[in-house]
Amino acid sequence: MSTVSSSPAPSGAAAPERRSAPGLLDLPGIGPVRQAALAETGILTVDDLLTLAPRRYEDRSRFMTLAQLACRPAGEKGTLLVEIRSSRLLRTRRRGLTITRATVTDSSGEEEVVWFNQPYLVRHLTPGRRLILFGGMSGADGRPGCIQNPEMELLPKDESGEASVHMGRVVPVYPRTAGFSSRQLRRLLHQALAAGAGHAPDPLPVELLRRRDLPERAAALRALHFPTTDVDPEELAACRTPAQRRLIYEELLLLLVALHLKRQKRRRGARGWTCLPAAGADAELKSFLPFSLTPGQEKAWKIIAGDLRGATPMARLLQGDVACGKTAIAAMALLLAVKSGTQAALMVPTEILARQHHTRLERLLAPAGMRVGLLLGGRPTDASRRLKAELAGLEPCLVIGTHALIQKDVRFGNLGLVVIDEQHRFGVAQRMRLAEKGRHPDLLVMTATPIPRSLALTRYGDLDLVEIRDRPPGRATVRTEILPRSEAATAWEAVRSAATAGRQAFIVYPLVDESKSSDLAAACAAYADLGAGALAGLRLGLVHGRLPARERQATMAAFMAGRIQVLVATTVIEVGLDVEDATVLVVAHAERFGLAQLHQLRGRIGRGSRPSTCYLLHGDRLGDESRQRLAVLERTFDGFELAREDLRLRGAGELLGVRQHGSMGLRLADIVRDEEILQEAREDCLTLSAAAMPEELAQAARRRWGQPLGLGSGRESEVGVGPGHDHP
Incomplete structure (x- = not known):
């Protein structure tokens, strides 16, 4: 086995400074x-392309013989x-497949x-032509096989002159992106870096680079996409090479x-209302x-009331475990705002929860003489029209609603406080849309459920955190x-026993997608089967x-009334539903x-004393990961511990339901794997913000994160500029 050194690709020489x-x-x-x-996947600029993370790397720098490959698994x-030696093109009668077959030799x-369905290859596979292949044998259990669908490069070079990009080196493998294959992305990145x-x-x-010893x-970008053959493969796989650490650190710092x-x-905005002083009001x-507040609630209220009486x-x-009493603190804040002469709005994700809160x-x-409005989606009614007219005025009032609160025809004349429950169900844009209906509202x-601190720092880092730890x-x-x-x-026997004793029970079936009839049919079929069988x-x-x-609504009301x-x-019952007599919960397909x-x-039960x-x-x-997940639930009721474990097992994107854009838009960083780097970036951000934030760093942060965070994208110029460029 011999080693072929990798030629640098692209050249490591610095491009001229003024080169665009x-x-x-x-x-x-x-x-x-x-x-x-590409734009649909979030790649709007060449710099976005340059920070596309390889899924893995393949060491194609070490050559072996055909005999050696045949001995491998x-x-x-x-x-x-x-x-x-020879090549031919075959076409199958069934399914219209084409098979390009070649016989190759070495010493x-x-x-x-x-190769399947790549008929164009046969014209390049002429006898005597030399080429580099990267692939494996298809046989198994001692059966003879062949090399199937390997990557290929013709020698001395292919028509693009890029043999060194795909072979003879440590090669990045990218996820298929916007229809581009990994090979096409490598070529694009090579061309982009070569062009400056x-x-x-x-x-x-x-x-900062010196203190953190960063390239x-x-x-770093060259080493990310075209690492040299002397790179440590374990560091590369763990995303711990100097280049990877630097780019991960940069993304998190920005x-x-x-x-x-x-x-x-x-904080530059001026509050539009004046809160009543603490003397007398809090009591x-x-x-x-x-009921009396717990110590955790008292601490949280003191902090929130202090915010409401602050200058900005x-x-x-506000986070805490299920049933810790967050809603009571929110109710006090809403009441304080209205009694101080402003309007307050509470937005929740479902009609069920909105009606319950209402x-x-x-x-x-009621003892305070306060009317609470309810605004839901659907066709306008006389009541909803009257409520919208009331909200458009200046009179203090409280309204509870779903997404209906952010509709265009809902206007507030004096909105001072916005409370959003079940924050993870709403996007940043929706949160901003409701807040923008007032003049700098609180x-x-x-x-x-609790969010791990590392996740809260990145996902909700623009918010100050307060926690309720007790119940x-x-x-x-x-x-x-x-x-x-x-x-x-x-x-089922436990459900029957609870019902016989005058208690109630929930039986939950997963409905991953409301549009999937199969999931819905399973829940409906279970309802019919249980009613005719085990729970007759x-x-x-x-x-x-x-x-x-x-x-x-009628069914939920009947359940809450005990009928x-x-x-x-x-x-649909996972959020907020509070029925003290419910003592049994059965979750089907819990995995x-x-x-x-x-x-x-699980927080839907145990709300009473039984x-x-x-x-x-x-x-x-049951897979190993599912078994681990369920075992953690069996072991503990601590939501903070469960949140850390969920983050470890599933990652930030799935935990928050944002997998579609890659874990909060992070391209290179993983907040579980990179928690240590995150803490370094946090320390440096605090140090920099305590002095004067460097303008180039602030501009880079706006370009990278301004659009999703509502700061202004900083991308008014054409695509492709690096983070250091200033925009007019």
Whole structure:
């Protein structure tokens, strides 16, 4: 086995300082159609392209013989230098497949090579032609095989003159992006770097690079996409090479700087209302509550009340475990705002939760003589028109609603406080849209379950964090039991026993996508089967997201009033529902849920003083990760511990439901893997913000994160500029 050294690609020589960086349309193979396709994946500039992270790397620098490859396990790949002996093109009668078949030789023997549906290759595979292949044998269990669909380079070079880009080196493998294959992306990146992209002024201050021992940006980008053959493969796989660390650090630092700029921008606004002083007001607010605050609630209220009486508008994230009493703190803030003479709005993700909050707050605030409005989606009614007219005026009032609150025809004349419940259900743009209906209103957002600090720092870093760590006294313990589906009878017996004793139960079926009829049919079929079988004689109800709103509302009201003993539901009940008599929860196909979602569902029981049980039913074949996830739930009821474990197991993107844009838009960083780098970036951001934030760094942060964070994109110029360029 011999080693072929890698020629530097592209050249490491620094580009002229005044050389203008190319735009996407300057790169061969990219026209308006492909530019639009790239834009849909978030790649708007050449710099976006340069920070596209390889999925993995393949060492194609070490050559082996055909005989050596044949001794390797099937599918294990190697790099080969071979000569064509013969080639032919075959067409199958069935399915219209084409098969390009070639016989190749080297000093150790010969092998067959096959490519499927690539008929154009045969014209290049002329006898005597030498080529480099990267692939593996297809045979298994001792059966003879061939080399299937290897990557190929003709020697001495292919028609593009880029043999060194794809072979004879450590090669990056990219996820298929906007229709571009990994090979095409390598070529694009080679052309972009060769044309001078990446040579813009480095946005990171020189002293920061020295202190953190980080390479310059241009060198880091070259090493990311075209690493040298002496790179440590373990460091490369773990994203711990100097180049990878530098680019990960830069991405996280720019995010933290952008969040700092957003906080600064908000604090420059003047509050549009004056809060009542603490003397007397806080005691009156607490008098409306039918219980005493826990120490955790007292601490949270003191901080939030201080924000409301501060000089600049509040922007705070309130988080705590399920049933810790976040809603009581929100109710006090809403009441304080209205009693201080301003309007307050509470936005929640579902009609069920909106109606529940409305009923409870209306009852809670009735002694204060306060009317609580309710605004839902759907066709306008006389009541909704009257409420919208009231909101457009200046009179203080409180309104609770769903996404209907951010519709264009909803105007506030005097909005002073915005509270958003179940924050993860709303995008940043929706949050901003409601806040923009007032003049610098105070903002309080609440999470359904705790968020790990590293995730809160990056996802909600523009908000100040306050936590409630304890639970109200007298709440029941909740036992969790994991059962295979074959032992479901145990759960059904527990449901029947609870109902017979005058208690209630939830049975939840997963509905990953409301549009998937198969999921919905499973829930409906289970409802019918249980009613006729294991739970016959009990009063059952069914709710799911595709029921008409009136029917869903009637069923929920009947359950909350105790007329329905067992509620069969999809995950429409996961958020906020509060029924003290519910003591049993059965979750079918529990392996299909994440930890946080299961913990939210489990939070629907144990809200009274009676011991409660959660049964997690799983399929007979349970993967290791699913088994780990369910075991954690069985072990603990601590939402903070569960949040950390969920983040570790599933990653930030899936935890927040934002997988479609790659974990909050991070291209290179992973906040679980890179927590240490995140902390370094946080320390440096705090140090820089305490002095004067370097303008180039601030501009780079606006370009990278301005659009999703509402700072202004900083991309008014054409695509392709590096982070250091200033825009007019």
